[in-house]
Amino acid sequence: MDFKTLIAKRRSIRKFEPQTVPQEVVDRLVEATLTAPSSRNSHSTHLMVIDNPELIARMAEMRDYGSSFMKNAPLAILVMGDPSVTDKWLVNASISATMLQLACVDEGLGSCWVHVDGSLCFKDDPEGPKADEFLRKLLPIPEGMNILCAMAIGYTTFTPADLPVWDKATHIHRL
Ligand SMILES: Cc1cc2nc3c(=O)[nH]c(=O)nc-3n(C[C@H](O)[C@H](O)[C@H](O)COP(=O)(O)O)c2cc1C
Numbered sequence: 756m757d758f759k760t761l762i763a764k765r766r767s768i769r770k771f772e773p774q775t776v777p778q779e780v781v782d783r784l785v786e787a788t789l790t791a792p793s794s795r796n797s798h799s800t801h802l803m804v805i806d807n808p809e810l811i812a813r814m815a816e817m818r819d820y821g822s823s824f825m826k827n828a829p830l831a832i833l834v835m836g837d838p839s840v841t842d843k844w845l846v847n848a849s850i851s852a853t854m855l856q857l858a859c860v861d862e863g864l865g866s867c868w869v870h871v872d873g874s875l876c877f878k879d880d881p882e883g884p885k886a887d888e889f890l891r892k893l894l895p896i897p898e899g900m901n902i903l904c905a906m907a908i909g910y911t912t913f914t915p916a917d918l919p920v921w922d923k924a925t926h927i928h929r930l
Contacts, residue, residue: 756844761860763790768865769824771909776830780862784832784908787858791851794843796879800851801900814869814905817886820878822869825907832908833871833890835900845872848903855906865911871902 756764767888785802793799806829815826825831834852836844851869859866874886880907887902 756861761857762823764860765856766865766915767867768909768911768913768915769867769907770913771828771907771911773827773829774910776864776908776910777809777921780864781806781830784858785861786863787861788832788834788851788855791847791854793847793850794841797841797847799837799840799844799847801835801837801897802851803835803894803896805831805833805894812905813888816887817869817871817905818874818876818878820853822886822905825869825905827918828907828909830908832906833894833896834903834906835896836903837899838901839899843853844901845903852906859906859908862909863880864908866906866908869905871878871904871909 783806785804787912788802789800802903805814808829808917811831812826814831815823827839832855832874834848835847835853838844843846857867871886871890875881876889877886890896890902
């Protein structure tokens with residue numbers, strides 16, 4: 756797929772077919788994700804692949820807003836970063852997550868980012884638990900690892916509505 760088509764086709768997909776993602780496709784996704792550049796080549800990004808439907812359904816409960824749709828995803832990939840190797844783990848992980856979303860498009864898969872880092876479980880309870888703590892009770896997150904997001908992934912027949920048109924020119928500051 757050429758680059759222009761790839762970026763045009765990348766949209767957040769929140770509706771998935773139940774069809775499982777074959778292991779060789781998962782392998783290519785993680786391989787592509789880990790080619791992302793990293794500060795000082797620190798390779799701080801780590802991934803966790805979750806394809807157990809019950810576990811994914813539990814992950815979908817991490818927040819009371821913006822995560823429930825992932826219960827129907829056949830695949831979730833947790834994007835994490837190791838802060839012990841670089842203070843740029845968050846930036847590195849964000850680039851990796853973007854790479855993962857583009858790799859999904861290339862494989863004919865839909866995906867949507869479910870944010871974890873700093874996100875509350877309950878949006879109206881700022882002093883309450885965080886999505887990160889919720890996931891640590893559910894999954895064997897390696898000691899010291901930070902979690903950026905969970906990527907919900909699956910095949911889809913859904914075509915998202917066009918996004919509102921916005922004036923990109925106002926975001927370009929020319930000299
Ligand atoms: C940092 C970041 C966090 C996001 N978190 C969520 C989320 O928690 N839940 C969700 O449904 N979508 C989430 N999204 C998806 C955005 O809502 C989506 O990218 C945006 O509305 C633009 O739509 P598009 O991806 O189809 O272009 C996130 C995207 C980014 C980049």
